[in-house]
Amino acid sequence: MTGYLSLTIILFSLAAFYVGRSAATRFAVAGDRLAVHSRPIYHGAFAAIWVGLPALVLVLVWLLFQDGVVRTLVVQSLPPSLTEGASSSQISLFVSEIRNVAAGRIFAEPRPEIAAAAERYASWTVLANWAMVVVALCMMALALFLARVRISPRYRARQSFERALDIIMISSAALAILVTFGIIVSLTYEAIQFFRLVPPTEFFFGLNWEPQIAIRADQVAGTGAFGAVPVFTGTLLIAAIALIVAIPVGLLSAIYLVEFANRRVRGIVKPILEILAGVPTVVYGFFAVLTVAPAVRQTGSLFGIAISPNSALVAGGVMGIMIIPFISSLADDALKAVPQSMRDGSLALGATPAETITKVLVPAALPGIMGGILLAASRAIGETMIVVMAAGLTANLTANPLEGVTTVTVQIVTLLIGDTAFDNPKTLSAFALGLVLFVVTLCLNVAALKIVQRYREKYE
Amino acid sequence: MIEPTTTTRAAARIDWNSGTARSLRKKRYAADRRLRFYGIAAISIAVLLLGILLTSLVSTGYLAFVQTHVTMDVAIDPEQVPVDNPAEGNYRAIVADAVQRLFPDIDGRSELRNAVGIVTNGAQVMLRNQVISDPSLIGKTFSIQVPVSDPYDQLYKDVIDRDLPENRRRLNDEQIALFETLEDRGLIEAKANWALLFNADSRFPELAGLAGAIVGSFYALLLCFVISFPVGIAAAIYLEEFAPKNRWTDLIEVNINNLAAVPSIIFGLLGLAVFIQVFGLPRSAPLVGGLVLALMTLPTIIIVTRNSLKAVPPSIREAALGIGASRHEVILHHLLPLAIPGILTGTIIGMAQALGETAPLLLIGMNAFLTSPPGGIMEPATSLPTQIFIWADSPERGFVSRTSAAILVLLGFLILMNAIAIYLRSKLERKW
Numbered sequence: 105m106t107g108y109l110s111l112t113i114i115l116f117s118l119a120a121f122y123v124g125r126s127a128a129t130r131f132a133v134a135g136d137r138l139a140v141h142s143r144p145i146y147h148g149a150f151a152a153i154w155v156g157l158p159a160l161v162l163v164l165v166w167l168l169f170q171d172g173v174v175r176t177l178v179v180q181s182l183p184p185s186l187t188e189g190a191s192s193s194q195i196s197l198f199v200s201e202i203r204n205v206a207a208g209r210i211f212a213e214p215r216p217e218i219a220a221a222a223e224r225y226a227s228w229t230v231l232a233n234w235a236m237v238v239v240a241l242c243m244m245a246l247a248l249f250l251a252r253v254r255i256s257p258r259y260r261a262r263q264s265f266e267r268a269l270d271i272i273m274i275s276s277a278a279l280a281i282l283v284t285f286g287i288i289v290s291l292t293y294e295a296i297q298f299f300r301l302v303p304p305t306e307f308f309f310g311l312n313w314e315p316q317i318a319i320r321a322d323q324v325a326g327t328g329a330f331g332a333v334p335v336f337t338g339t340l341l342i343a344a345i346a347l348i349v350a351i352p353v354g355l356l357s358a359i360y361l362v363e364f365a366n367r368r369v370r371g372i373v374k375p376i377l378e379i380l381a382g383v384p385t386v387v388y389g390f391f392a393v394l395t396v397a398p399a400v401r402q403t404g405s406l407f408g409i410a411i412s413p414n415s416a417l418v419a420g421g422v423m424g425i426m427i428i429p430f431i432s433s434l435a436d437d438a439l440k441a442v443p444q445s446m447r448d449g450s451l452a453l454g455a456t457p458a459e460t461i462t463k464v465l466v467p468a469a470l471p472g473i474m475g476g477i478l479l480a481a482s483r484a485i486g487e488t489m490i491v492v493m494a495a496g497l498t499a500n501l502t503a504n505p506l507e508g509v510t511t512v513t514v515q516i517v518t519l520l521i522g523d524t525a526f527d528n529p530k531t532l533s534a535f536a537l538g539l540v541l542f543v544v545t546l547c548l549n550v551a552a553l554k555i556v557q558r559y560r561e562k563y564e
Numbered sequence: 565m566i567e568p569t570t571t572t573r574a575a576a577r578i579d580w581n582s583g584t585a586r587s588l589r590k591k592r593y594a595a596d597r598r599l600r601f602y603g604i605a606a607i608s609i610a611v612l613l614l615g616i617l618l619t620s621l622v623s624t625g626y627l628a629f630v631q632t633h634v635t636m637d638v639a640i641d642p643e644q645v646p647v648d649n650p651a652e653g654n655y656r657a658i659v660a661d662a663v664q665r666l667f668p669d670i671d672g673r674s675e676l677r678n679a680v681g682i683v684t685n686g687a688q689v690m691l692r693n694q695v696i697s698d699p700s701l702i703g704k705t706f707s708i709q710v711p712v713s714d715p716y717d718q719l720y721k722d723v724i725d726r727d728l729p730e731n732r733r734r735l736n737d738e739q740i741a742l743f744e745t746l747e748d749r750g751l752i753e754a755k756a757n758w759a760l761l762f763n764a765d766s767r768f769p770e771l772a773g774l775a776g777a778i779v780g781s782f783y784a785l786l787l788c789f790v791i792s793f794p795v796g797i798a799a800a801i802y803l804e805e806f807a808p809k810n811r812w813t814d815l816i817e818v819n820i821n822n823l824a825a826v827p828s829i830i831f832g833l834l835g836l837a838v839f840i841q842v843f844g845l846p847r848s849a850p851l852v853g854g855l856v857l858a859l860m861t862l863p864t865i866i867i868v869t870r871n872s873l874k875a876v877p878p879s880i881r882e883a884a885l886g887i888g889a890s891r892h893e894v895i896l897h898h899l900l901p902l903a904i905p906g907i908l909t910g911t912i913i914g915m916a917q918a919l920g921e922t923a924p925l926l927l928i929g930m931n932a933f934l935t936s937p938p939g940g941i942m943e944p945a946t947s948l949p950t951q952i953f954i955w956a957d958s959p960e961r962g963f964v965s966r967t968s969a970a971i972l973v974l975l976g977f978l979i980l981m982n983a984i985a986i987y988l989r990s991k992l993e994r995k996w
Contacts, residue, residue, distance in 0.1 A: 171844040266892040273802035276795045277816060280866065283859050284819050287830055290837035353606045360603025373607055380614050382978060384920025386949045387621070387971050390956045394964070395620040425613050432610075458596035479825060486827020488923035489949075493956060513829050513923070520833075520927050526841060538833045542826065549825040550818060 109163060109237055116244045117156030123248065124151030124255055131257045142261035150261040151251040153268040158247060159240045166236045174232060175199055178225045183217050291542055294526065294535030301529045302330045307536060309333065313499035313510075315519060315530050330533055332540075334499035338416070338509030342491060343484035345420025345505055346427055351477060353424075354431030361432075362439040363461055381429035389493030392422040397494065404506070412496070412508040419495040420505065423487055427480045434479065438472025438556075439465055441563050471559035478552035482545040488513040512537045621975075625968030631757035631770060632712045632720040634683060634746060638662040639705040640695060647702050650695045655688035666746065678739050682746070684711045686771040709753070711770040714962035716743050720752060723961070734961070760969060764936050765951065769962025772955070774970055779937040780850050780930065780945030781919060787854025787941060788861055788918050793911055795858075796865030797900075804870045805895055824863035831860050832927030840928060848929040848944035856928060857918040864917070868910025872903035905992030912985040916978050922949040948974045 125148030132140050142150075179187065179195060186198065198218070205214045205222035206229075214222065255261065299307070310331015357377070361370050397418045404411035411417070442465050450460040466473070496508030497518060519534040526532065579585065638658055645653030663680045664670075670679060687710040694708070695701050711717070715734050718724045720743075730737055746752050763773025803820075807813045835856035839845045845852050876899050884894040925931070931950045938945035946954065952974065955967040 168843045168845075172842070175844055262890065266890065269892055270802075270806070273798045273806065276798035277802045277807070279795055280799055280820050280823065280862060281816060283834075283862070284823060286838055287826070287834050290834055290842075291830075294837060353609055356602045356606035357610060360600065360607060364600050364603055373611070376611055376614060380610065382916065382920075382982065383617070384922065384949055384974065384978070386920070386922040386952050386956075387617075387975070390952065390967055390971060391617050391620060393956065394624065394968075395616065425610075425617075428610050428613075456592050456596040458599040459592065461599065482825055482827075486829065488827065488829045489953070492923075492926075493953070513827070516829055516833070517923065517926055520836065521931070535833060535837070538830060542830050545825070545827055545830075546822060549822045553818065553821050 106163070106167065109240060110160075113156055113159045113163070113240065113244065116159070116248070117152040120155040120244075120248050120251065121148040121152035123252060124148040124261070127252065127255045128261070140257045141259060142263075146262040146265050147255050147259070150265040150268075151248065151255070153265060154251055155244050155247045157268060157272070159244045162240055162243060163236060166232075166239075170229075170232050170236070174225065174228050177228060178202060178221050181224060182221055186217055287542060291535055291539040294532055295539040297526075298529060298532035298536045301532065306330055307332050307533075311501055313515075315515070315533050328529065330529060332533075332537065334501040335510055335512055335515055335537070336540075337501060337503070338495075338499065339485055339511040339513075341503060341505065341509055342416050342420040342423065342495060342511055343481060345416060346423035346484045346487075347477070347481060349421055349424025350427035350431050350480060354428045354480075355435050355473065357428075358432045358435035358439060359461055359466075362436055363457060363465070377429040377432055380425065381433075383426075385426065385487060385489040386493070388422050388426050389489045389491075392418050392490060392494035396422055409506065411506045414494060414496040414508040415506050416495065416509045417505040419491050422494060423484055423490050426487070426490065427484060430483060431476055431480050434476025435469070435473050438469040438476065438559070441472060441560065442468045443563055469559075471555050471562075475552040475556035475559065478548050478555070482548035482552070485548075486513065486541060486545050488517060492517050512541050516541075621968045621971055624965050625972045626965075627721050627723065628760060628962075628965040628969035629757050630721070630754045631759065632717045632752060632754050633709040634666075634712050635707055635709050635751045635753065636662045636666050636683070637705055637707045638691060640702045642703045645695060645702050647699065650699050650702065651692065653692065653695065655692045655695075659683060659687045659691065666751070667742065670742075675738070675742075679742055681739070682712055682716050682743060684713045684770045685768050686711070686766065709755070711759070712743075712752070714769045714960055715739075717770055718961055719743060720747075720754065723965075760966070761973070765934055765946070765954070767933075769958075769960050769966055772963070772966060774948065774951060774973060776934050776937040777946045777948045777951035777970075778973075780853075781947040781949075783850035783938065783941050783945065784853040784857055784925075784930075784947055785915060785919055787851065788857040789911075789915060791855070791858035792861040792865050792914075796862050796911075797869050797907065799862075800866045800869030800873065801895055801900070803866070804873045805891065805899075820863045820866055824867060827923075828860060828921055829923040829927065831856050832924030834859070835924060835928045846942055846944070848932045849942050850930075850938060850945045850947075851941040852928045853925050853930050853945075853947060854941065856924045857921060860921065860924065861914045861918050864914035865907070865911055868914070869903065869907050872906030872910070873899055875906065876902045902994070905988060905994075908992075909985045909989045912981050912988070916981040916985075919977060919981070920949055920974065922953055925950050926953065948977070 125144045128140065128142070128144035128147035132144060179199065182198065187195065198221075201214065201218055202222045202225050205218060206226040254264075307330050310329065311333050312329040312331045313334050314329040316328075357373070361373060365373065397413060397415075400415065400418050400421075401411050401413065446464055446468060447460060450464040451457070455463065491511045491514050495514055496510050497514065498508065498510060499515075500507055500509045502509065516534045516537050519530055519537075639661065640653075640658060644658055645655075660676070660680055663683055664676065667676075667679050670676060690710060691708070712720070715724065716739075719726070719735060719740065724733055724735060726733075726740060733740075735743075743752075759771060759773045761773060761778070762775050763771055764776040766772040803813065803816065807816070835852055839852045839855055840847055845855075880898055880902065881894055884898045885891075889897065925947050930945060930947050931954055932944050932946060933954070934944055934946060948970065952967055952970045955963045955970060
């Protein structure tokens, strides 16, 4: 349905383009060429864009809101015997049942109220779809008519077309802001819901994290404790291990590549490091489980040390491998940005290349390198798949890298997989964790970007 | 203050060939060599780790590109399969009979159960589909090749060691003996495992394939491209060419750079809270996945487009403006065509990143267990990376090599996309 409608809109726009262009061509042929303000192609483009764009926006907005509106109407139409005193999760259960029945996925004979509601749901959806088609078609016809009326030799079709382009461009740029805005609003909203149920002091200072509470009455589960401190320390522990692995390797390889290696070595090694950056994180996660964890455990048992199967060491170490190319390429950029004159000056005074690097280049490039490390830290804190697969699930307040710890991202994933009801502290706590994660990474990113920017300006 | 003359005299007194000067020099040169060595060691470590990563994937994954099959004769008895309704036949019994014919000399229920266990559980479904598509087979006896079930597949590939004591193996001596008689009669054959690419997911490793995941990833990526490419270019043109320089545009600039570094899981939370909760879009659908990936890819495309526009020499802009083109015409007729190779390259690399993205898709539920590929962007689906995650979590031994194989398939797609990007860059990029 939507596909055909989009196709219709495109065809309509093409038709409008043709109408506009041929009208303008007729003026040009009939009258004085110079009297026509815009070239015929602009008359066509003007008609096409004003016919197609509003219709497209209408369809998009309609599709986004249609289901929500129909759902609300159907829920309101349910008999009060069902909805009275029902919690929001029960309502959402009704809705999904109604949807299933309406889509023909019937597993058992539905209750008559549900069946009736499903019928209403199906018929209203069809109605809404047809209403959308009719409204879109009327809008396009009206737009085409208005555009055709406007087209005249003196009409400034190019300006009008360019105005439409401006609107498209500005709204596209606004979308980028809207995304951040959407992240902040949705996370904050759900986090506030969470803090209504669990006091922030418990969340930020509590030492006990056991969020697997019963959502339905018949589930066996913990009593629920939402002290996130062990989750935060676990995240920091794994990120720290990752940085301890990645910083020396990344920094030293960048130094070698920029200052010592010849062009051929650079041409081979840089792409190899980029491959490390291009490997999806789920692959690193599987690698950690398949190869690294057994190897580390065997090494441990060789020395008589018991290492947990999902130790922080494994997760952090593999995450470190992932971050190496990140640090190396940012350090590479920072070192390259140091002016050649500083390098030459130091060498001319008789310093060896190594002395030049450690005493002149690295100090000069330090802000850039620090910015890179901050960005890498933000990456490590927000990395998800490696820790979901290789790190533990239980929150453990420890600094011992051989034990299993959990992280913010692991908790978000485990809390949200499978559960959809948003009215209990368990699922809502994932959003509180997400908000903390967003704020922390935001601070790291902005600080890093500011440092790098200032550093770049210094040498430009 | 030391007078200049004394310094020169002091400098002149240094004996560069004295023992201390020599050993000092030696130390400094040694420090230089050490730094070089550390650099080489660091690079070697990185390369070695990449090597270990790829070797461990290939060494476990290559096994899954081959599947062990057994050949057997099946007789479609018209009494078991009604001619007018072949879908209703008792194919389970037909398969059991066929296995019984493979082993004429066994009797006893437990032995027969062992023997039937050699053949995949999906054999009856495969047979059923074959008969439905060709009803003339009813009443005939013909030979078919079906996959053997996972433990025997592992046995044939020598993943299960036949010399281990019986209680530490997944197959007992009796089961192995049955299988070995088939091997001796030449009925067992390893064939290329096309099912890995053309089957959807299954609970049985020998039947599980990536078709559903590939289709799901394709839909999500297509949607991601359709949204993020035009929107990203439009936003970049505005920011680069039209936006005034003030605090607001600085804010947008910081915002976009930050968005490019926001953890992907945050986008998953956004998709869950906004697209699924507020707008009521279907869970697990490639539609939501594509939207989330589009929002993630948008900053990448904006940044790449701005850099490509910046790289076009100002003389072109000035020449076009000089002969009377409007600012929009300068962009549409000159800047954008010249910048498009760079934009395309960056976009393909951004798409490759989106293809490997897992965490946000997990949160919006694209990790469902589905035995058929999605029919459209509104239907539940998985994607390649989430399928890898599902398989990595499965306990069956056969899924280990299948996970590695799925990763190799995913890496294959990524290499292909990056190769296209590199080719485009070398072919189309202009040096000014």
